[in-house]
Amino acid sequence: MKIPSTFLHDLVLGLTKSEKRYIKVQAGGRNKDYLGLLEALLAQKTYDEAKLIKDNEGANFLKYLAVNKRYLYALLLRLLAQYGQKTVEDQVRTTLDAARVLMKKGLFPAALKELKKGQKLATQYELFELQISLCGLQKKLSNKQKRVMLREDDLQQLFELETNALKQLANINEYWYLAQRVARFQMKFQKSQNEEQQQHLVELSQSAPFVNPELATNFRSKLYFYQANATFQFMNGEVKKAYEINSQFLDLLEANPHFLSLYTENYLATLNNMLIDSLIIKEYDVLEQGIHRLEMTLKRPEFKSMKNMESRVFRQRYLLLINWSLSQKDYGKVLAWIPEIEAGLQKFGDKIEKHHRITFYYLLAYLLFLNKRSDEAVRWNNLILNDAKEDVVKEIYYFARVLNLLIHFELGNEDLLGSLLLSTPKYLKSRRPIYTTEKALFRLLGKLLNTPGRKERRELLSGFNAELSNLSQQVSERRVFNYLDLSLWEPH
Incomplete structure (x- = not known):
């Protein structure tokens, strides 16, 4: 192929x-x-x-x-x-391979010793798929040792071990399916938006596996239980409940460090979700502690084998810090971080996924604009505008065009602004409906270009701010203010 x-x-x-x-x-x-x-x-x-x-x-x-x-x-x-450090699964597979070699050589007692070593690890880490493989090979071994029949208690133990492994895999499958259905709904709709979608979520949330954590009979099933419940609460707007469930998820992993080495990816994703939850509900002490917890993962042995760990912590940490400063309206705080962020983006390059890099570019351009540093903002915003692919986080590309108008207005580039006021609406219209707030901004900028008098300009801005006050209350306009809060703009 x-x-x-x-x-x-x-x-x-x-x-x-x-x-x-x-x-x-x-x-x-x-x-x-x-x-x-x-x-x-x-x-x-x-x-x-x-x-x-x-x-x-x-x-x-x-x-x-x-x-x-x-x-x-x-x-x-x-x-x-x-390559690299062998995982627990690799260690168990090594015992399986060793047992097969020893069986071919006719060294049956040595093969059985390897299988028991593998079963001990597989049992400790609840590696049920590998338990079944080990049981299967032990059955083959007993068939080859016709002269030595398994004792009754060994026979029963082998039977119960495989039966339990199959039962636990069925339990994992049930909870995996539940978590995937909730996650699929979130990816498709983000939040429940009508009665039909709400009813679908209610039906999921009333199922016995969703409601009763005692039905999750192993560690992996418990992880899926917490994942499904936290996602459900977040979609329902119950951010505090989502935060509490994510916190329980992390406590479970922290209390079982031998499992943490198997589920480092789950730990990091849930920690990030919990930090976002704490930011939304304004639990800033928890957020600060959580960011420190994130930084400490770089020193923990469980995370050493994770690829691109340093770049991941850099990305999560600074995006959280930036959004924290935005939520507190402390826009100047970010200025001190920009050199470190720029150095990190250069150091890690493509290890930071494109959609995250584009997000950094926009946030830095926006915050520099709010800090009246439009000459610096234009450089970051151009990194977005000059990318013709627009293949990720498309909304950022669209709002970067609107921000571009404001930046060039502040820079006094009137000739360019006149051209942009013609091209930007066409660009947006070809990709999505233009928001009423954006139309109001385009009208204002066009009038300001043709209004030299200060008094007349103040009157135009006063009328625009009154219009903004009404628009900011409309649900249909909320996305604009999430990306570009025009009420914070103070024209020169």
């Missing part, structure tokens, strides 16, 4: 320095064609096969490019699977 070129390039670009070093060591010191291909791919930020061929004319790997691409892709997947 042909491996799509972007798959290979994406995999190569995601390699860490230590992973690259490991791959080169494992490949050996000889000059291999696929290593030349690896270096060539690392040199490209965006995959361009024609340019790859042109820039590496005469290279051996080009003679059989398709073959080398397939080989390199398979090699990287194999080596990356071997």
